[in-house]
Amino acid sequence: MNFQSSPLIRQADKEDAAALARLIDIAGEGIPNWLWSRACENDQTPLEIGTERAQRPSGGFSFSNALVSERQSDITGMVLSYAIETAPEDDPDALPAPIAPFVELEKHSVGTWYINALAVFPGNRGQGLGSSLLAAAERLARENGTSAMSIQVYAQNTGAVRLYQRLGYKLHEKAPVRSHPCQPYYTGDVLLLIKDLT
Numbered sequence: 001m002n003f004q005s006s007p008l009i010r011q012a013d014k015e016d017a018a019a020l021a022r023l024i025d026i027a028g029e030g031i032p033n034w035l036w037s038r039a040c041e042n043d044q045t046p047l048e049i050g051t052e053r054a055q056r057p058s059g060g061f062s063f064s065n066a067l068v069s070e071r072q073s074d075i076t077g078m079v080l081s082y083a084i085e086t087a088p089e090d091d092p093d094a095l096p097a098p099i100a101p102f103v104e105l106e107k108h109s110v111g112t113w114y115i116n117a118l119a120v121f122p123g124n125r126g127q128g129l130g131s132s133l134l135a136a137a138e139r140l141a142r143e144n145g146t147s148a149m150s151i152q153v154y155a156q157n158t159g160a161v162r163l164y165q166r167l168g169y170k171l172h173e174k175a176p177v178r179s180h181p182c183q184p185y186y187t188g189d190v191l192l193l194i195k196d197l198t
Contacts, residue, residue, distance in 0.1 A: 009136045012066035012078065014055050019075040020066055021050030027080075027117035029154075031098045034182035060116055067136050069120075069129050077120035079133035083146055084114045098183045101175035101190040102152055108173045108192055112150035113141030134167060142197060149195040155188045169193035 012020060025032045025047075036046035036053075056062050061080065069077045087107040092100040106114070115137060120129045141149055151169060153160045154177070174189040 017054035027119035
């Protein structure tokens with residue numbers, strides 16, 4: 001699937017997995033790298049674990065759920081999105097602290113097209129790529145008959161919050177941050193923002 005816009009936005013493929021792993025670690029502000037480090041064996045690096053996970057044909061963090069932006073054949077950013085049809089069954093209290101509030105809020109996202117991650121490589125920011133990628137994900141949501149978009153963000157990430165609000169996302173729910181050394185924010189809330197597409 002190609003989205004005719006400038007820059008080029010296209011469906012990711014398996015060969016994009018290494019770039020997707022780097023981008024989702026940017027989006028997750030280091031939390032993905034910490035999670036992947038727990039799965040490393042022998043001489044594996046966290047990025048190699050992330051790349052393997054992005055290469056899977058299914059699952060939340062799969063190339064099949066990602067759109068990438070390109071400029072002169074170089075990947076500049078990505079959005080990872082998909083429909084949330086059922087609430088996760090995980091008990092947030094049994095999960096690693098950094099991801100617990102996100103899973104808790106995902107239960108309030110059922111029936112939406114969920115933006116799992118949005119990231120742009122340094123050097124490509126401030127050029128509207130984030131807005132273009134979100135617009136492409138919104139087209140996917142409409143094509144799949146979804147009536148709302150959802151995204152989660154740290155309240156302290158004020159730049160991202162402003163972007164999402166400018167694009168029509170509104171606060172729906174929030175959950176307190178569960179402090180952990182790997183995460184960038186130790187206090188405050190994770191926000192669930194929802195955009196009505198009807």
